[in-house]
Amino acid sequence: MTAVTEEGTxxxxxxxxxxxxxxxxLGAAVADGKPVELVEVDRRAEGNSWETYLVTAEWQGxxxxxxxxxxxxxxxxGSYDVAxxxxxxxxxxxxxxxxxxxxxxxVTEPGNRGFFVMERLIGAVPLPHNVTRQIxxxxxRAALGRRVxxxxxxxxxxxxxxxxxxxxxxxxxxxxxxxxxxxxxRRTYEEVASIRIPILDLALAWLDHRADxxxxxxxxxxxxxxxxxxxxxxxxxxxxxxxxxxxxxFSDPVADLAWFFQRTSRxxxxxxxxxxxxxxxxxxxxxxxxxxxxxxxxxWWAVQSLAKTAIGCLQAVAIFERGDRPxxxxxxxxxxxxxxxxxxNQMLRDGEWGS
Numbered sequence: 001m002t003a004v005t006e007e008g009t010x011x012x013x014x015x016x017x018x019x020x021x022x023x024x025x026l027g028a029a030v031a032d033g034k035p036v037e038l039v040e041v042d043r044r045a046e047g048n049s050w051e052t053y054l055v056t057a058e059w060q061g062x063x064x065x066x067x068x069x070x071x072x073x074x075x076x077x078g079s080y081d082v083a084x085x086x087x088x089x090x091x092x093x094x095x096x097x098x099x100x101x102x103x104x105x106x107v108t109e110p111g112n113r114g115f116f117v118m119e120r121l122i123g124a125v126p127l128p129h130n131v132t133r134q135i136x137x138x139x140x141r142a143a144l145g146r147r148v149x150x151x152x153x154x155x156x157x158x159x160x161x162x163x164x165x166x167x168x169x170x171x172x173x174x175x176x177x178x179x180x181x182x183x184x185x186r187r188t189y190e191e192v193a194s195i196r197i198p199i200l201d202l203a204l205a206w207l208d209h210r211a212d213x214x215x216x217x218x219x220x221x222x223x224x225x226x227x228x229x230x231x232x233x234x235x236x237x238x239x240x241x242x243x244x245x246x247x248x249x250f251s252d253p254v255a256d257l258a259w260f261f262q263r264t265s266r267x268x269x270x271x272x273x274x275x276x277x278x279x280x281x282x283x284x285x286x287x288x289x290x291x292x293x294x295x296x297x298x299x300w301w302a303v304q305s306l307a308k309t310a311i312g313c314l315q316a317v318a319i320f321e322r323g324d325r326p327x328x329x330x331x332x333x334x335x336x337x338x339x340x341x342x343x344x345n346q347m348l349r350d351g352e353w354g355s
Contacts, residue, residue, distance in 0.1 A: 018115070021106065022055070022068060026117060029104035031059035039063075045329075049246055050080060054120065065120045066103060071113040073324060080246065082107050082114035084167040088245040089118070091163050091220070097151055098241045123231040123240040128265045131227050131274050135237035144237045145276025146284045148225070148260065151242065153288035156219040156253035163220060171218045171250035178211035181251060181304060189311045192318040199344050203307045206353065213300040214252045215293060221256045223247040226265055227273040254293045257285065258301030263343040264309060299354035302347070306340045313337035 019038055027036040040056040050069035057064055071080040082105050092099045105116035126134040135141045160171040172180045186204050193200075222229075224244055231240040260281070261272045272281045286292035313333040320330035347353055 025104040067118045067120045070115040087167045121231040121241040124234045140237040141275045147239045149281050149284035150288045174216045177252040178214040182207045192314045213296045215254045215297045219253045221251045225256045254297045255301045259305050264339050306344045310337050310340035
């Protein structure tokens with residue numbers, strides 16, 4: 001077995017038990033209980049949450065490549081629940097969203113971190129800084145933006161009770177989504193901020209005062225719907241799959257739109273995630289969903305998304321400082337927080353917070 005990190009260094013011996021259990025789980029799931037050999041194991045550096053591996057497995061009469069997510073020792077999400085993530089992926093698939101199928105999983109037990117195995121989606125994962133180079137044709141980018149709008153509408157169309165997701169917290173009252181979200185991130189801010197940050201204090205107070213600006217709707221929201229969590233066809237940018245459902249929960253569906261429109265992903269571009277004009281995205285969403293978000297609701301969630309991003313970066317730095325995740329990318333989020341703070345300030349000066 002070849003077991004390496006993305007940087008090409010050999011993995012520590014501490015992964016051997018995990019890999020043995022992974023091979024056993026795959027044997028039961030895809031090889032009728034026959035022995036499975038992991039001929040290649042590549043731990044990836046992408047993402048800030050689950051430990052991610054790409055593995056190639058061989059067994060008598062077959063072979064395949066898979067993506068594996070393993071519970072980390074610590075992370076921004078806080079609680080990493082394999083059963084919750086698996087349930088979310090299956091619920092999304094049941095709604096017809098393009099997501100990787102779950103092949104096998106093991107829940108967390110004392111002294112043993114859980115994991116789940118998914119189909120490996122073949123394609124490219126564009127990022128905000130390279131999406132125009134990866135999808136070079138503007139029409140292809142616009143088509144991807146319209147597809148994302150329709151997939152969001154499909155996700156948001158399901159009534160929470162119809163999804164049968166006891167693994168999630170109960171859905172908030174329709175008028176309470178903003179208060180619940182802002183209270184959560186205010187508590188996190190109080191826990192991780194070593195100094196007060198005036199623009200964040202102002203944003204949280206502004207959000208509290210206007211918490212009734214939410215849409216009054218509740219649905220399952222992905223909570224990280226953006227370029228970077230989309231797998232696309234390399235040649236034309238067609239959507240292959242939507243990844244990373246670990247923070248999905250019941251809230252205002254407009255939160256997903258505002259997140260996709262976030263300034264940290266598009267800068268001053270009028271194109272959401274540099275794909276499609278924001279107004280055209282809302283038009284496409286409204287046509288598919290049968291309702292149109294109000295501008296004051298989009299404004300509220302736009303401010304909330306930037307406040308949440310900044311606080312999440314502070315949380316990552318605190319995790320690094322505690323030694324829970326001694327990875328430089330966690331430390332580097334001390335730098336990343338300023339993008340969110342800068343855009344909060346710029347949007348305030350430009351009147352984009354609204355009234």
